[in-house]
Amino acid sequence: MNQFLSFVRKEFCHIFRDVRTMLILLLMPIILVILFGYAISTEIRRSPVAVLDHRRDDVSFKRIEQFRGSEYFTLHTTTGNPAEIHDLFRKGEIKIALIFPADGEEAAILSDATNPNEATALTQYATAILASPLPGAGPFYPTLMQRGGGVKAEVSLLYNPQMKGSYNFVPGVMGLILILICAMMTSVGVVRERETGSMEVLLVSPLRPAYIILAKAAPYLLISIVNIATILLLSRFLLDVPIRGSVALLIAFSILYALVALCLGLFISTIADTQQAAMLISGVALMLPVVLLSGMIFPVENMPWILQRLSDVVPAKWYIAGVKDVMIKGLGYESILRETGILALMAIVLTAISIKRFNTRL
Amino acid sequence: MNRNDSPVIEADRLTKRFDSFTAVDGISFCVGAGEIFGFLGANGAGKTTAMRMLCGLSQPTSGRATVAGCDVYREQEEIKKHIGYMSQKFSLYADLRVWENIRLFGGIYxxxxxxxxxxxEELLDVLGLEGERNTLVSSLPLGWKQKLAFSVAIIHEPEIVFLDEPTGGVDPVARRRFWELIMDASARGITVFVTTHYMDEAEYCDRVSIMVDGRIEALDKPSVLRDACGVGTMDEVFRSLARRAKRSE
Structure with missing residues (x-):
């Protein structure tokens, strides 16, 4: 035990003495949360809109006022000339245009679909505004919308009524940070010992190899817990993302995921020969799948079959799904049994492979 | 633990094969307690492989060997409690202070x-490093680092210390000082098993073995080897034997 503690103390010395790494480890979660929370947002605000108004009556004026007042739109121009609208689209000065015909109950929406996600969102916002009843006038039915045999749909958005992007990315950022810190730092740390030759000295010492590995991983597990706490506090108090489920369950689940990431780091250290290789492998082979295949940004359900199966081996996918269940939906442990089981299995398999490879490389 | 008068290291036809390549080819030798045993050979002669087997890092293919009375096949973990190890490639953690390195390895041992x-305290005093206790090892001169690394490798008073080219890259004066430490350790009863490229260092050894192509071609006191070859220095002994080598790095 004493041997183990002297080694853990040494690992902390390495981390604290390397100020740059230290700053990255502690600041990265904060920067990512703030970046995703404010700068990179999938929500759309103040998109320029042009109105082609042939109607020019009280109803169209009131509608235009509604658009002017909406936080999603800013009014760019009101015109009577169709050519001008096309010109504005071509110049990229507007994202969306409304057309009020001279009479009738319908309005048309034109949107710039070069960015399909943005166009869909804008069309939905505009449709919602047009479909709302106006004092003194009935709702417009935009031509884009099917009237659906007179059935009026009443929409309620569960769990995230304001459709806030942060409800989705906070679990995503947690998945990303933990894997980066645990896997990258552990793999680089182990490979560094091998590169400098210190690993040989350690292996000749009475310290058991399992202790060496555990002692290398322990500090990063601790830093990960600090990071989880940082992210949860920031998201709760800065971004107003609620933690509806049990905090203890959330932290326990995160520690399990951090363990998987540590095992992944150890596995990488058994394939990489140099620190740069370890860095590159963890960077490319871990970060890309986490960003692309975990469901953090792109919904996995819409991907081709082969990519969906590939996403099944990305630990972050299961972690992010579990975090959403506990944090956003407020579900209990029964609902994340499957995710927990899969992550535990991944940890066991990775450890077994790493130990086997670790021993044969001696 | 120490069985009096019995050798501390005993190897009998110790062999290590990697697929078809025989790195160590049936070497046999004994090293007595407190002896300084020089283990010489050109690069690729099999020194490191032999040393790794004796340290419990690698399983021999065949043959027999005991280190501090422990079998190299079955008691590898036990061996590690009785030995110290130092290599030129690694001498201490550069980003830790002098006292932190001492505490770390002391703790590990x-x-x-x-x-x-x-x-x-004793170690800092002997090495004259009290003033440098809080210095980062990275800013110590190489000669001091190596002396410190050696002292740390024997901090737990092991029966045997293995030194893998311990003095690479330092000047002759620093090397001389380093060897004074080795001789002190030997006088205290610690057996020293050392590989080196410097033939002047071979002269300090009680006995040396010279490995060529995985086999021990010569093993005796330096003076006996010189006389047997009819030459004046260990350097000439080594060169006359190493010329026979067929394999290179």
């Missing part, structure tokens, strides 16, 4: 509490 702090 099983010292703790008063014994560890007592050993730390």
């Amino acid at each position: 099983g010292l703790s509490g008063k014994r560890l702090s007592g050993k730390t």
Whole structure:
């Protein structure tokens, strides 16, 4: 035990003495949360809109006022000339245009679909505004919308009524940070010992190899817990993302995921020969799948079959799904049994492979 | 633990094969307690492989060997409790202070509490490093680093210390000082098993073995080897034997 503690103390010395790494480890979660929370947002605000108004009556004026007042739109121009609208689209000065015909109950929406996600969102916002009843006038039915045999749909958005992007990315950022810190730092740390030759000295010492590995991983597990706490506090108090489920369950689940990431780091250290290789492998082979295949940004359900199966081996996918269940939906442990089981299995398999490879490389 | 008068290291036809390549080809030798045993050979002659087997890092293919009375096949973990190890490639953690390195390795070798702090002070005193206790190892001169690394490798008073080219890259004066430490350790009864490229260092050894192509071609006191070859220096002995080598790096 004493041997183990002297080694853990040494690992902390390495981390604290390397100020740059230290700053990255502690600041990265904060920067990512703030970046995703404010700068990179999938929500759309103040998109320029042009109105082609042939109607020019009280109803169209009131509608235009509604658009002017909406936080999603800013009014760019009101015109009577169709050519001008096309010109504005071509110049990229507007994202969306409304057309009020001279009479009738319908309005048309034109949107710039070069960015399909943005166009869909804008069309939905505009449709919602047009479909709302106006004092003194009935709702417009935009031509884009099917009237659906007179059935009026009443929409309620569960769990995230304001459709806030942060409800989705906070679990995503947690998945990303933990894997980066645990896997990258552990793999680089182990490979560094091998590169400098210190690993040989350690292996000749009475310290058991399992202790060496555990002692290398322990500090990063601790830093990960600090990071989880940082992210949860920031998201709760800065971004107003609620933690509806049990905090203890959330932290326990995160520690399990951090363990998987540590095992992944150890596995990488058994394939990489140099620190740069370890860095590159963890960077490319871990970060890309986490960003692309975990469901953090792109919904996995819409991907081709082969990519969906590939996403099944990305630990972050299961972690992010579990975090959403506990944090956003407020579900209990029964609902994340499957995710927990899969992550535990991944940890066991990775450890077994790493130990086997670790021993044969001696 | 020490079985009096019995050799501390005993190897009998010790062999290591990697697929079809025989790195160590049936070497046999004994090293007595407190002896300084020089283990010489050109690069690729099989020194490192032989040393790794004796340290419990690698399983021999065939043959027999005991280190500090422990079998190299079955008691590898036990061997590690009786030996110290130092290599030129790694001498201490550069980003830790002098005292932190001493405390770390002392701790790893099983010292703790008063014994560890007592050993730390003693070591700093012997090496004249009291003033440098808080210095980062990265800013120490190489010669000092190596002396410190050696002292740390024997901080737990092991029966045997393995030194893998310990003096690479330092000047002759620093090397001379380093060897004074080795001789002190040997006088205290620690067996020293050392590989080196410097033939002047071979002269300091009680006995040397010279490995060529995985086999021990010569093993005796330096003076006996010189006389047998009819030459004046160990350097000439080594060159006349190493010329026979067929394999290169």
